[in-house]
Amino acid sequence: xxxxxxxxxxxxxxxxxxxxxxxxxxxxxxxxxxxxxxxxxxxxxxxxxxxxxxxxxxxxxxxxxxxxxxxxxxxxxxxxxxxxxxxxxxxxxxxxxxxxxxxxxxxxxxxxxxxxxxxxxxxxxxxxxxxxxxxxxxxxxxxxxxxxxxxxxxxxxxxxxxxxxxxxxxxxxxxxxxxxxxxxxxxxxxxxxxxxxxxxxxxxxxxxxxxxxxxxxxxxxxxxxxxxxxxxxxxxxxxxxxxxxxxxxxxxxxxxxxxxxxxxxxxxxxxxxxxxxxxxxxxxxxxxxxxxxxxxxxxxxxxxxxxxxxxxxxxxxxxxxxxxxxxxxxxxxxxxxxxxxxxxxxxxxxxxxxxxxxxxxxxxxxxxxxxxxxxxxxxxx
Numbered sequence: 001x002x003x004x005x006x007x008x009x010x011x012x013x014x015x016x017x018x019x020x021x022x023x024x025x026x027x028x029x030x031x032x033x034x035x036x037x038x039x040x041x042x043x044x045x046x047x048x049x050x051x052x053x054x055x056x057x058x059x060x061x062x063x064x065x066x067x068x069x070x071x072x073x074x075x076x077x078x079x080x081x082x083x084x085x086x087x088x089x090x091x092x093x094x095x096x097x098x099x100x101x102x103x104x105x106x107x108x109x110x111x112x113x114x115x116x117x118x119x120x121x122x123x124x125x126x127x128x129x130x131x132x133x134x135x136x137x138x139x140x141x142x143x144x145x146x147x148x149x150x151x152x153x154x155x156x157x158x159x160x161x162x163x164x165x166x167x168x169x170x171x172x173x174x175x176x177x178x179x180x181x182x183x184x185x186x187x188x189x190x191x192x193x194x195x196x197x198x199x200x201x202x203x204x205x206x207x208x209x210x211x212x213x214x215x216x217x218x219x220x221x222x223x224x225x226x227x228x229x230x231x232x233x234x235x236x237x238x239x240x241x242x243x244x245x246x247x248x249x250x251x252x253x254x255x256x257x258x259x260x261x262x263x264x265x266x267x268x269x270x271x272x273x274x275x276x277x278x279x280x281x282x283x284x285x286x287x288x289x290x291x292x293x294x295x296x297x298x299x300x301x302x303x304x305x306x307x308x309x310x311x312x313x314x315x316x317x318x319x320x321x322x323x324x325x326x327x328x329x330x331x332x333x334x335x336x337x338x339x340x341x342x343x344x345x346x347x348x349x350x351x352x353x354x355x356x357x358x359x360x361x362x363x364x365x366x367x368x369x370x371x372x373x374x375x376x377x378x379x380x381x
Contacts, residue, residue, distance in 0.1 A: 001088045001377050002038065003081045003087070004037075004040060009094055010046050011041060012044075016293070017093060019293070024362070024369055037055060038058075038083075039059065042063075071132065074092075087108060088103060097136045097137070105140050107137070107143055109143060109150065112154060114133065115129075115134075141308075144166075146290055147290060147312045164321070169364075169369055171360065172365045178302070185277040188271075189274055198206055198280050199232050199278075201298070202233045202234065202282065205237070207286075209242075209287050213248065216231070217329045218332035218336065222336050230260055233261070233262070248281050263264060273301065276297060281339040282298035283336065284298075292307070298353070299321070299357045305317065305322065305353065308324060358371045
């Protein structure tokens with residue numbers, strides 16, 4: 001079978017979906033079950049070793065100016081190319097499919113915040129997302145989700161008639177996310193960034209729902225008792241949500257803790273791993289997620305995660321994370337204080353986190369996605 005993959009999310013510096021695509025393709029590079037794959041790119045083909053497999057073909061599909069925009073390219077340019085290549089099934093790993101594709105499509109949807117929380121999206125952008133996602137669910141032969149919560153939301157918002165299309169595949173954790181038993185990561189942070197004090201960590205795009213301002217206010221309270229402690233924030237805005245960084249900077253000035261907060265828009269993988277292994281805890285009080293990769297990557301690294309009671313986070317962590325409930329400044333500060341002051345509490349969440357992380361494997365994820373594609377191929381139109 002010839003499988004097409006919209007691989008644009010691998011371009012540039014992959015975040016979220018890009019990391020999902022990367023890990024699935026890495027697994028298929030090892031075992032593609034005899035299938036061939038065409039990976040479609042819009043601007044550049046990344047120089048990633050696993051893309052050089054004989055059963056992988058990479059194709060740069062450029063478009064003239066007006067068509068060289070993300071969703072326009074997806075809807076107008078990609079369908080023509082996959083028709084020309086005679087693709088059997090297309091995998092669209094980023095929420096939407098080309099609505100006029102000439103072959104069956106499988107779509108991966110991680111959450112539908114644009115549908116359930118429209119007020120958090122710019123009006124026109126949110127309207128486009130909602131329209132494309134609704135039609136993608138209708139037209140796709142399979143819809144792959146990464147949590148039961150997202151599956152329930154899709155059925156509630158788009159109709160129970162799509163239940164037969166849904167397939168859940170939990171995301172995995174890369175082997176490189178593992179505990180540091182020899183202090184190498186802490187030494188790296190001290191030499192490269194001058195960070196030797198205990199610190200709490202946030203990792204993720206600065207969406208409003210992730211409550212970074214709440215983290216800052218809770219951390220300010222923590223510093224009254226632990227003035228040597230630091231907060232590290234790794235993440236930036238997307239183009240659609242451009243104001244969170246400015247709001248964060250203003251809040252840090254207002255709270256007068258700019259000297260205690262280290263900010264990074266983006267970190268290379270080696271540095272990110274060092275931060276995840278060395279933190280007292282990851283603070284991830286998001287009120288809405290599709291899965292929560294930073295949470296499970298922290299747990300795999302031997303660092304406990306402090307989370308909200310958001311359904312997906314509690315589902316995926318399965319009792320292995322510290323739940324701050326109710327989600328208030330005081331509750332978050334108390335959770336951070338407990339991890340900082342009580343080694344028994346922290347060690348218990350480290351143990352639970354490592355046990356949970358061992359059950360999340362990219363090989364299983366990639367196998368489930370490929371099985372869904374094979375099932376679609378076997379369905380007669």
